[in-house]
Amino acid sequence: MTRRIKKVAIIGSGIMGSGIACHFANIGVEVLLLDIIPRELSDKEKAKGLTLEDKVVRNRLVNDALTASLKSKPSPIYSTKFAERITTGNIDDDLHLIKNVDWVMEVVVERLDIKKSVFEKIEKFRTPGTLITSNTSGIPIKFMNEGRSEDFQQHFAVTHFFNPPRYLKLFEVVPGPNCKQEVTDFLMMYGDKFLGKTSVLAKDTPAFIGNRIGIFGIMSLFHVVKEMGLTVEEVDKLTGPVIGRPKSATFRTIDVVGLDTLVHTANGVKDNCPEDEMREQFVIPDFVNHMMEHKMLGSKTGKGFYKMTKDANGKRNILTLDLNTLEYREKKSAKFATLELTKTIDNVADRFKVLVAGKDKAGEFYRKSFAAMFAYVQNRIPEISDELYRIDDGLRAGFGWEHGPFQIWDAIGVAKGVEIMKAEGHAIAPWVSEMLLNNNDSFYTVKEGATHYYDIVTKTQTKKPGQDSFIILDNIRKSNQVWKNSGAVIEDLGDGILNLEFQSKMNTIGGDVLAAVNKAIDLAEKDFQGLVVGNQAANFSVGANIGMIFMMAAEQEYDELNMAIKYFQDTMMRMRYSAIPTISAPHGMALGGGCEISLHADKVVAAAETYMGLVEFGVGVIPGGGGSKEMALRASDTFKKGDVQLNVLQEYFLTIGMAKVATSAYEAFDLGLLQKGKDVVVVNKDRQIAEAKKHAVLMAEAGYTQPALRSDVLVLGKQALGAFMVATDSMQASRFISEHDQKIANKLAYVMAGGDLSEPTKVSEQYLLDLEREAFLSLCTERKTLERIQHMLKTGKPLRN
Incomplete structure (x- = not known):
């Protein structure tokens, strides 16, 4: 039986329910999103003369919850227009509609009696064979199954999302005791392929995998903090990016999630795992109990481990909780000699040996915390x-750890x-001792490009399942390397397709990366049939190496700068006009030059979580690697008979002029940065390189033909230039933009209008590239542009001057 999911019903519209619906x-x-009806009228409803029988009242709770979710930041939805796919209703009036859905998911409050009541109502209308799952994070399935029909139990499982559902990748699947294997297999596949998640099969144990281990890590750390006398700042310094964890580290993360949520989960493990050898670690420390009593729960109550205040001038100031006095104080910087030793180690995995060998308090902390976690x-x-x-998959996907335990x-x-x-007093599990005695000295190995793990039952390295849909660059880099320089590596993906992987800091684009692009195209044209430009770092590319641009401009080396910009432009044109198909695979941040690479590829296979934009205005210049040219070209290609062409061009102009960044790949279509009917989106980033390779193979085998150079770009000349300059003058006069903003905008207007031509004219791409480069160089002679670049290099934030 082939099961397809066309429509789902979500019962419960709280933060999780609405997020999952989105x-x-x-x-x-x-999506059919249902919730209960209100028990009484609101003051507004009373004023309008409404009654509890009015539909708008009966659906108030669900509609308010969904509206609040859609307004939240970061957004739970890729594009606001996708919200049209969600229909709201209430359980009393609309539950019968679930007979037409393929999957019913319960996301109500964590109380067994309420859940059982909901399941009883669902079973009255549910079509036999329909999937039925719960998003519970702790109630045993055997209790939820009580009293349910055989068909219900055969199709019932827990599908546990982490909050926020759009962004956190963990999708725990916990089959019920009578759940059919085919249902479990389908849910695992669907989470990975369609929802873009890391599907993790878990057992029906308290807190499952992610929370059981993740909450242990935090609770254990609470005890270490008190034992060692560490401060909040010190712990967050030690448990953040230096060990591959989110910037929010430990205490800031708790503030965001809510201390009450943490305490609830910890108590659940303590109360329901009597055989857990480290059960005492889940006992709530006194300082946490104090915080709970005083509603110091984090962001939801305005204070937690951190507290934001404002002075008389409205300036924000972040205070930190002193764990000894439990009073707030000014933040203090945290420094450790051991951390200084890791600054030159870019690969996080290579830092751990250095960290546990530390002779200071940091080294002691890592030895204690890692020993407890391993135990x-x-x-x-x-x-x-x-x-x-x-277990590793659960922690990486649910808590954002780069590496699992x-x-x-x-x-x-x-x-x-x-x-x-042993030094910390922990016993070693027999299977670990046996593993080492049998000369198995690693939990993971890589063989023939695939990850293998140590299987405790067979006592052998076993291939991790589910990898056939992925290409893991870490696994093939050494064996499949074709060429390498200081900024990039070229790998053979097989089937005649090369991959170009940036490896510079934050994947910035400098001369070494551009040389690698040209080399990759040379190699592909000679001995292969296609090229993918993609990587599996945190971000695709944050743009051009502005440090290099700043140095050239500051030293007034304008000839060298002109050559560097022309090299970038020429490289982008090679991407566009090579003899083989070029595929860009952006994800995360694809900004400035990173965006321009995608603009010039034959096809873009973007991860859904791609934040793409031409953001050069922030450093005082216009896009100079073909981005300004390309947006003028795309505007020209968009002109249709009867259009007010100036209005069309203006949208593309504003995309650059306002430094708009798409908040998802789907929003990039709306901004004209991705093209409908040509570019595609992959929800699961892990599948992206494999998917990009497929498209390269298809294009090559379909008989890819090298495109002809374009000389038919319609530019509007003075008509557009005059209108744009009047608009920027008005904005500057109204103080919406600075004088330098106006200067940059007018330079961009000149390029996208094609100069001050007297009438609309068809021009070549090279004509526009020459205008673009001239405008870019002229802005690099401006003192205020240099100030903007310097400020960005120092602070990572744009300067408005």
């Missing part, structure tokens, strides 16, 4: 999972990890 809408599924995860197999990789242990060395654990 994410199903993101992927094109129709805990070794004993959770087979309790919460039969395979160790599922067993991966960190591997990075330190399994034997070294055992040594640290």
Whole structure:
């Protein structure tokens, strides 16, 4: 039986319910979102003379919840127009509509009695064979299954999303005791392929995998903090990006999630896991109880481990909680000698050996915290999972860790990890000792481009399932490397397709990266049949190396700068006019030059979470790598008979002039940065390189023909230039923009209008590139542009001067 999901029903419209509804809408599924009816009228409803029988009143709770979700930041939805895929209603009037859906998901309050009541109502209308799942994070399935029909139980599982559902990748699937295997398999596949998640099969144990281990890590850390006398700032310094964790690290993350949520989950584990050997770690410390009593829950109450205040001038100031006095104080900087030793180590995995060898308080902290974590995860197999990789997948996808516990242990060395654990008084699990005795000294290995994990039952390295849909660049880089320089590496993806992977800091684009682009095209044209430009770092590319531009401009080396910009432009034109198909695979930030690479590829295979934009205005220039030219060209291609062409061009002009950045790949279509009917979106970033390769193969095998140079770009000349300059003059006079903003905007107007031509004229791309380069160079002679670049280099933030 082929199961397809065209429509889902979400029962419960709270933060999670609305978020899940939005994410199903993101992927094109129709959603029926239901909640209870209000018990009484609001003051506004009373004033309008409404009654509890009016539909607008009966749907108030669900509509208010969805509206609040859609207004939240970051947005739960890829594009606001996707919200049209969600229909709202209430359980009393509209539950019968679930007979027409393919999947019913319960997302109501975490109370067994309420859930059982909802399931009883659902079963009256549910069509047999329909999927039925719960988003519970802790109630045992056997209790939720009680009293339900055989068909219900055969199709019932927990599908646990993490909040926010759009952004966090963990999707835990916990089948019920009577759930059919085909249902479990389908849910695992659907989470990965369609929802873009990391599907993790979990057992029906308290807090499943992600929260069981993640909350242990935090609770254990609470005890270490008090034992070592560490401050909030010190802990967040030690547990943030330096070890591959989010910038919010530990305490800021708790503030965002809510201390009450953490305490609820910790208590759930403590109360329901009597056999847990580290159960005492889940006992709530006194300082946390104090915070709970005083409503110091984090962002939701305005104060937690951090508290934001404003002075008389409205300037924000962040205060920090002193864990000894439990009073707020000014933030203090945190520095450790051990961390200084890792500054030159770019690969996070390579830092762990240095960190645990530290002679200061940081080294002691890492030895204590990692030893506790290793001791805990070794004993959770087979309790919460039969395979160790599922624990790592759960922490990486649910908590944003770059490396899971067993991966960190591997990075330190399994034997070294055992040594640290023993020094901290932890016993070693028999299976770990046996593994080392049998000369298995790693939890993971890479063989033939695939990740293998140590299987405790067979005592062998076993291929991790589900990799056939992915290309993992880390796994093939050494064996498939074709060419490399200081900024990039070229790999053979097989089937005649090369991949160009940027490896500069934040994947910035300088001379070495541009040389690699040209080399990749040379190699592909000679011995291969297609090229993918993609990587699996945090971001595709944050743009051109502005440090290099600043140095040239500051030294007034304008000839060298002109040559550098022309080299960038010529490289982009090679992307566009090569003899082989070029595919760009952007994800994360694809800004400035990173955006221009995608603009000039034959096709873009973008991750849904792609934040693309031409943001050069922020450093005082216009796009100089073909971006300004390309937006004028796309405007020209968009002109239709009867259009007010100036209005069309203005939209593309504003995309650059306002430095608009798409908040998803779908929004990039609206901005003209991606092209409908040509470019595609992949929801699961893990599949992106493989998908890009498929498109390259298809284009090559379909008989790709090298495009002809364009000389038919219609520019509007003085008609557009005059209108744009009048608009910028008005905006500057009204103080919406600065004088320098106006100067940059007028330079951009000149390029996109094609200069001051007396009438609309068809020109070549090279004509526009020459105008673009001239405008870029002239702006680099401006003192205020240099101030903007320098400010961006120092602070990472744009300067308005």
